[in-house]
Amino acid sequence: MICVKCGLIKTGKNGDFECDDCREFSPIIQEVYKIIDSTITNSDVIDPDTERILQLMADCTFVTANNPQTAIFYKICELIIQKAYAQEYEITEQELNKSVRTTRSWGDVFKLFQDLGLITVRIEDFQRIITLTDKTKKLAQQFGTTSSFNEQVVVRLAHIYAGYILLHIINEMSYLQEDTDVPLPYGIKPKTLWNVLMFILENAYRGQQTFSEEEFTKFVSKRRIPSTTRGDIIRSLQTMSGRTTQDLIKEVIIADNQISFKLEDYVMVEMKRVRDTRSRDR
Ligand SMILES: [Zn+2]
Numbered sequence: 210m211i212c213v214k215c216g217l218i219k220t221g222k223n224g225d226f227e228c229d230d231c232r233e234f235s236p237i238i239q240e241v242y243k244i245i246d247s248t249i250t251n252s253d254v255i256d257p258d259t260e261r262i263l264q265l266m267a268d269c270t271f272v273t274a275n276n277p278q279t280a281i282f283y284k285i286c287e288l289i290i291q292k293a294y295a296q297e298y299e300i301t302e303q304e305l306n307k308s309v310r311t312t313r314s315w316g317d318v319f320k321l322f323q324d325l326g327l328i329t330v331r332i333e334d335f336q337r338i339i340t341l342t343d344k345t346k347k348l349a350q351q352f353g354t355t356s357s358f359n360e361q362v363v364v365r366l367a368h369i370y371a372g373y374i375l376l377h378i379i380n381e382m383s384y385l386q387e388d389t390d391v392p393l394p395y396g397i398k399p400k401t402l403w404n405v406l407m408f409i410l411e412n413a414y415r416g417q418q419t420f421s422e423e424e425f426t427k428f429v430s431k432r433r434i435p436s437t438t439r440g441d442i443i444r445s446l447q448t449m450s451g452r453t454t455q456d457l458i459k460e461v462i463i464a465d466n467q468i469s470f471k472l473e474d475y476v477m478v479e480m481k482r483v484r485d486t487r488s489r490d491r
Contacts, residue, residue: 235383242380266372286371293349317394413480422468
């Protein structure tokens with residue numbers, strides 16, 4: 210049997226099941242999504258320095274930024290934020306095709322962004338034109354707009370934007386019961402991202418600040434994440450330069466030929482908040 214969400218294999222009769230980890234993680238990630246969605250939708254200020262959970266999401270999803278399953282979302286988010294930051298609010302399909310190379314059609318991506326109220330799409334001169342909504346503008350102008358292009362700011366905003374998109378997909382995935390009829394963009398379950406989030410966030414949720422590379426490897430290998438993908442993730446966890454890459458790891462500890470990662474304090478604080486909210490609501 211294969212877990213419908215994470216890919217864990219269990220011996221037994223054929224068919225789908227949900228593993229214990231996924232059963233525990235699903236309501237946690239749903240709570241995280243609820244907090245983030247309401248912040249982005251309702252707050253006038255979407256500041257990752259005060260709303261640290263936004264930074265957490267950006268950091269977590271960035272860990273899989275180069276994964277082919279999620280790369281397309283990253284690229285389109287970068288383009289949209291670049292445009293919005295430059296106060297250009299329309300993107301033609303032609304422009305999009307030039308900037309984001311993909312063999313996939315845009316339909317599923319457009320639908321996703323429209324569902325989240327981030328863009329509207331119309332057809333003009335036989336091509337689709339994307340218009341950025343106020344929700345996107347609000348996010349892009351978070352740190353003000355200046356005439357000079359600040360690449361670091363754009364990268365940081367794009368991470369948050371992509372984090373929101375990817376978390377929305379992960380949230381949908383958390384409701385899957387069967388493997389048939391996956392209502393996700395391109396019918397793809399971002400399994401690597403799911404597993405990375407599950408491992409890191411569940412550790413933090415349980416109050417466990419440090420994990421070893423071996424524990425991580427064991428967790429994702431059981432779920433058939435290839436070693437090359439695993440290596441990419443480990444490498445991005447080791448890159449701790451804050452603003453432009455991930456800000457998840459406070460310290461890489463090397464002892465007894467073993468590499469361990471210590472999560473940033475803010476990760477622990479945010480996940481404790483999620484835990485407190487859940488126990489209060491129950
Ligand atoms: Zn599972």
